Amino acid sequence: PTRILTGITTSGTPHLGNYVGAIRPAIASSRAEGAESFFFLADYHALIKVQDPARVQRSTLEIAASWLACGLQPEDVWFYRQSDIPETTELTWLLTCVAGKGILNRAHAYKAAVDRNREAGEDDDAAVTAGLFMYPVLMAADILLFNAHKVPVGRDQIQHIEMARDFGQRFNHLYGEHFVLPEVVIEEQVATLPGLDGRKMSKSYDNTIPLFAPREELRKLIYSIVTDSSAPGEPKDAEASNVFQLYRAFASVEETARMREAFSAGIAWGEAKQALFERIDAEVSPLRERYESLMSRPAEIERILRDGAGRLRERHAIPTLRRLRDAVGLRDLS
Ligand code: ATP
Numbered sequence: 632p633t634r635i636l637t638g639i640t641t642s643g644t645p646h647l648g649n650y651v652g653a654i655r656p657a658i659a660s661s662r663a664e665g666a667e668s669f670f671f672l673a674d675y676h677a678l679i680k681v682q683d684p685a686r687v688q689r690s691t692l693e694i695a696a697s698w699l700a701c702g703l704q705p706e707d708v709w710f711y712r713q714s715d716i717p718e719t720t721e722l723t724w725l726l727t728c729v730a731g732k733g734i735l736n737r738a739h740a741y742k743a744a745v746d747r748n749r750e751a752g753e754d755d756d757a758a759v760t761a762g763l764f765m766y767p768v769l770m771a772a773d774i775l776l777f778n779a780h781k782v783p784v785g786r787d788q789i790q791h792i793e794m795a796r797d798f799g800q801r802f803n804h805l806y807g808e809h810f811v812l813p814e815v816v817i818e819e820q821v822a823t824l825p826g827l828d829g830r831k832m833s834k835s836y837d838n839t840i841p842l843f844a845p846r847e848e849l850r851k852l853i854y855s856i857v858t859d860s861s862a863p864g865e866p867k868d869a870e871a872s873n874v875f876q877l878y879r880a881f882a883s884v885e886e887t888a889r890m891r892e893a894f895s896a897g898i899a900w901g902e903a904k905q906a907l908f909e910r911i912d913a914e915v916s917p918l919r920e921r922y923e924s925l926m927s928r929p930a931e932i933e934r935i936l937r938d939g940a941g942r943l944r945e946r947h948a949i950p951t952l953r954r955l956r957d958a959v960g961l962r963d964l965s
Pocket residue numbers: 638639640641642648649650651652653680783784785822823824825831832833834835836
């Protein structure tokens with residue numbers, strides 16, 4: 632089977648971008664013939680950005696409940712919390728010892744931090760942790776540990792998959808063919824959603840619309856999306872509008888075409904936002920009920936996660952690390 636891996640960082644409340652960009656397409660492809668899916672809650676990754684234990688825990692529960700509410704079947708896929716698989720961190724070290732530091736210097740997230748420091752007149756590495764710098768190695772471990780073939784990502788993540796290939800290839804070259812090199816799969820048809828302020832919707836930017844915001848909060852947030860000041864009746868450029876980008880991610884082709892015409896005809900912003908609210912709420916509200924019910928049963932979620940990780944360690948992670956330890960010359964733990 633083709634192994635497909637998708638993770639969401641447990642750094643905050645899951646939002647519409649996570650749903651459209653990760654949860655919805657990943658669940659759809661997990662149902663396809665011949666797919667073996669790995670869905671994980673990236674809590675080791677969260678520590679790079681969030682040093683608030685309550686927030687990480689809350690986010691873990693919310694993201695797990697979101698996957699389940701959206702139809703993930705824990706018996707049919709691998710569903711686990713990253714830190715329940717400590718072999719991930721051990722593999723991270725093995726890969727760290729073959730990863731070129733020069734390659735990590737070029738990683739986007741690290742370079743962006745350096746650029747910000749330069750603009751602020753600080754040292755290049757001011758407030759940059761080794762965790763941020765090493766983030767691509769941890770991500771390579773997530774992928775290579777389970778020999779995932781495909782990691783569907785947005786354009787901004789291509790570089791990380793290429794790094795995972797590079798580290799895997801170096802390891803294979805030194806120690807034998809242990810790793811499958813993952814393919815970069817760009818999901819062209821999957822949209823990147825803008826947030827309330829027009830930048831990419833992201834937990835890090837505090838510009839998100841929570842996937843399961845209660846209905847009234849959803850309405851308020853949608854009405855707070857930043858728009859230009861064009862008056863009702865004035866033609867509007869659909870492609871340039873955040874409201875339209877969001878609408879398109881939830882609407883059929885026909886509905887989208889009708890909305891594009893309404894934009895040209897000068898739909899009022901209030902009316903466009905009301906249509907957007909109704910469209911999103913129609914898709915999300917049956918899922919929201921399941922989500923709320925799951926959130927009231929955290930022990931059950933915890934049980935599902937532990938069970939998933941336990942089976943996955945036994946089946947893949949522990950035997951894989953045993954082989955890798957042997958390959959590099961470390962003691963056999965068995
Ligand atoms: P963080 O700021 O902590 O990185 P994030 O909200 O940007 O969080 P991630 O947890 O890094 O999201 O990403 C999880 C998944 O959600 C990835 O597959 C990513 O491509 C997808 N995703 C995140 N934001 C968006 C967005 N605005 N539009 C579409 N997909 C998104």
